[in-house]
Amino acid sequence: MKSTRWIAGLAAASLLFLSAPIKADTLENGGGPYTVYNEDGSVLFTYSGQVYAEDQYISGDNKLYQVSEVDDTARQGKAAYVEDVELPDIFEEVDSTAFAPEDTKRIAIYFTHTDESYIPGDGAESVEGQGGIVDVGEEFAAALEEKGVEVEVDTTNHLPHDAGAYRRSKSTVTNLLESNPDAIFDIHRDGVSADEYVQEIDGEAVSKIRMVVGKKNQNQQANLEFAKSIKAVADKEYPGLVKDIYIGKGSYNQEIGPRCILFELGTHEIEKERVLASSGLLADVVYTTLYGGTVEDKSEVSGGGEEAPHQTPEASAGGAGGAGSAGATPQAQQAKTYNVKPAREESKGMGSGLIWLLVVVVGGGAIFLFVSTGKNERKTKLVDNVREMFPFKKRDDDDPS
Incomplete structure (x- = not known):
C-alpha cells in the first residue's frame, strides 16, 4: 500500500508540475x-x-x-x-x-x-x-x-x-x-x-x-x-x-x-x-x-x-429512437x-x-519544460504546484497572504 501511495503521489505531483490551469x-x-x-x-x-x-x-x-x-x-x-x-x-x-x-x-x-x-x-x-x-x-x-x-x-x-x-x-x-x-x-x-x-x-x-x-x-x-x-x-x-x-x-x-x-x-x-x-x-x-x-x-x-x-430531423421522420417509430402497442x-x-x-x-x-508525463513533459522554460521559471512553477496540491503547514516566516 505504501508503494501505491508513493506512486500515486508522485504521479499527481508530476501532473501539477507539468500542467497549467485548463480553461x-x-x-x-x-x-x-x-x-x-x-x-x-x-x-x-x-x-x-x-x-x-x-x-x-x-x-x-x-x-x-x-x-x-x-x-x-x-x-x-x-x-x-x-x-x-x-x-x-x-x-x-x-x-x-x-x-x-x-x-x-x-x-x-x-x-x-x-x-x-x-x-x-x-x-x-x-x-x-x-x-x-x-x-x-x-x-x-x-x-x-x-x-x-x-x-x-x-x-x-x-x-x-x-x-x-x-x-x-x-x-x-x-x-x-x-x-x-x-x-x-x-x-x-x-x-x-x-x-x-x-x-x-x-x-x-x-x-x-x-x-x-x-x-x-x-x-x-x-x-x-x-x-x-x-x-x-x-x-x-x-x-x-x-x-x-x-x-x-x-x-x-x-x-x-x-x-x-x-x-x-x-x-x-x-x-x-x-x-x-x-x-x-x-x-x-x-x-x-x-x-x-x-x-x-x-x-x-x-x-x-x-x-x-x-428532436432531430431524423427522429421526427421516424428514424431510430424517434417518436415516429412504428410497432405494437405497449400493452x-x-x-x-x-x-x-x-x-x-x-x-x-x-x-x-x-x-x-x-512514463509519459514525467518523461516527455519534463523534457518539454526544460526546453520551453528557464531555470527560475521551472523552480517557481514546481513550488507553486506542489504547494497547491499539498497543504503544508505554514511556518512563521511564510508570506501571510
Missing part, C-alpha cells in the same frame, strides 16, 4: 449556457460549459454530431450530423436470471465542484463548502453499497469554482487510485434550464443524467466506450434516464484511467428530490454495466421514455430479459493510469 475543463463559464443548433436551425442541446469547435455530442436517440462553429459572444454554436451511433453489443438474451460474481467490487466518487447545489431544495445554486451535490453523491454511493459495492466517497473541497478546480482535484483522483477502484466518478450538476432534465420513469418524478467525456487524454476511447455501455444499459432498463453524452475538449482528469466518467445529475434549477431519486436508478445502471447481471428491455414496452425536448409487448457482459472484464484496469502518468 477547457471549466464546466460552468459564468456567462450563461451555450445553445447549439442543428443544421436545420432547431435547438440540438444546451451546455453550461465552454463549447469548442470539433466538440462532439451523442444525442438521446444515439446520433453523433460535431460542433462546426462557435460564437462565444452570442453563446451559440452550430453542429452537423455525423452518423448514427452503435452502442456496445453487451447484451445476450436469456431465459433465467444471472448473478454478478461474488468478488470485491469497488467504486470511487469525488466532487471537483463541491459547492454545486440545487435552488429548489438547497436554496441556492452554490453553497460554500459542501453543497447539495455532495448529498446526491452520497445517495448514489449508498445505493451502490446496498448492492455490495465498496464505495469510497471523497468530499475534499477544491474551491474556488474556477478553471483550476480540475487541477486541484487531480490529487484527489490519484489518491483514490490507491484502493484500485473499478471506476471513478466525478459528480456534478448542470447549469442549464430545468426543462432539459425533467423526466418521469415508472411513474416517478426523476431527473435526467448527462455524461461528459474528455477528448484531451489517452483514455478518451476507453472512457467513451464505457459511457456508451452505461447508456446502453440505461436505455433498456430506464429509458430516458441518460440524456446524452458530451465529448468535450478538456481532459476532466480522465487520463487517470479507462473507466472515469463525469456525471451531470440534474441542473441547478431542478428539484433536488428528483435528482436524489435518479441517483438510485443510476446506481442500478452502473452496477449492471460494471459487474454484469440482467436487465429487462423496457425500451420496447415504454416506447423509449419521454420524447426528448429537441401488447412483453419485456425481454438480457444478460449484460461486465465492463470490468472488457477493459484494462485503473492502475494503467498511474503507469501512463509516470
Whole structure:
C-alpha cells in the first residue's frame, strides 16, 4: 500500500508540475449556457460549459454530431450530423436470471465542484463548502453499497469554482487510485434550464443524467466506450434516464484511467428530490454495466421514455429512437430479459493510469519544460504546484497572504 501511495503521489505531483490551469475543463463559464443548433436551425442541446469547435455530442436517440462553429459572444454554436451511433453489443438474451460474481467490487466518487447545489431544495445554486451535490453523491454511493459495492466517497473541497478546480482535484483522483477502484466518478450538476432534465420513469418524478467525456487524454476511447455501455444499459432498463453524452475538449482528469466518467445529475434549477431519486436508478445502471447481471428491455414496452425536448430531423421522420417509430402497442409487448457482459472484464484496469502518468508525463513533459522554460521559471512553477496540491503547514516566516 505504501508503494501505491508513493506512486500515486508522485504521479499527481508530476501532473501539477507539468500542467497549467485548463480553461477547457471549466464546466460552468459564468456567462450563461451555450445553445447549439442543428443544421436545420432547431435547438440540438444546451451546455453550461465552454463549447469548442470539433466538440462532439451523442444525442438521446444515439446520433453523433460535431460542433462546426462557435460564437462565444452570442453563446451559440452550430453542429452537423455525423452518423448514427452503435452502442456496445453487451447484451445476450436469456431465459433465467444471472448473478454478478461474488468478488470485491469497488467504486470511487469525488466532487471537483463541491459547492454545486440545487435552488429548489438547497436554496441556492452554490453553497460554500459542501453543497447539495455532495448529498446526491452520497445517495448514489449508498445505493451502490446496498448492492455490495465498496464505495469510497471523497468530499475534499477544491474551491474556488474556477478553471483550476480540475487541477486541484487531480490529487484527489490519484489518491483514490490507491484502493484500485473499478471506476471513478466525478459528480456534478448542470447549469442549464430545468426543462432539459425533467423526466418521469415508472411513474416517478426523476431527473435526467448527462455524461461528459474528455477528448484531451489517452483514455478518451476507453472512457467513451464505457459511457456508451452505461447508456446502453440505461436505455433498456430506464429509458430516458441518460440524456446524452458530451465529448468535450478538456481532459476532466480522465487520463487517470479507462473507466472515469463525469456525471451531470440534474441542473441547478431542478428539484433536488428528483435528482436524489435518479441517483438510485443510476446506481442500478452502473452496477449492471460494471459487474454484469440482467436487465429487462423496457425500451420496447415504454416506447423509449419521454420524447426528448429537441428532436432531430431524423427522429421526427421516424428514424431510430424517434417518436415516429412504428410497432405494437405497449400493452401488447412483453419485456425481454438480457444478460449484460461486465465492463470490468472488457477493459484494462485503473492502475494503467498511474503507469501512463509516470512514463509519459514525467518523461516527455519534463523534457518539454526544460526546453520551453528557464531555470527560475521551472523552480517557481514546481513550488507553486506542489504547494497547491499539498497543504503544508505554514511556518512563521511564510508570506501571510
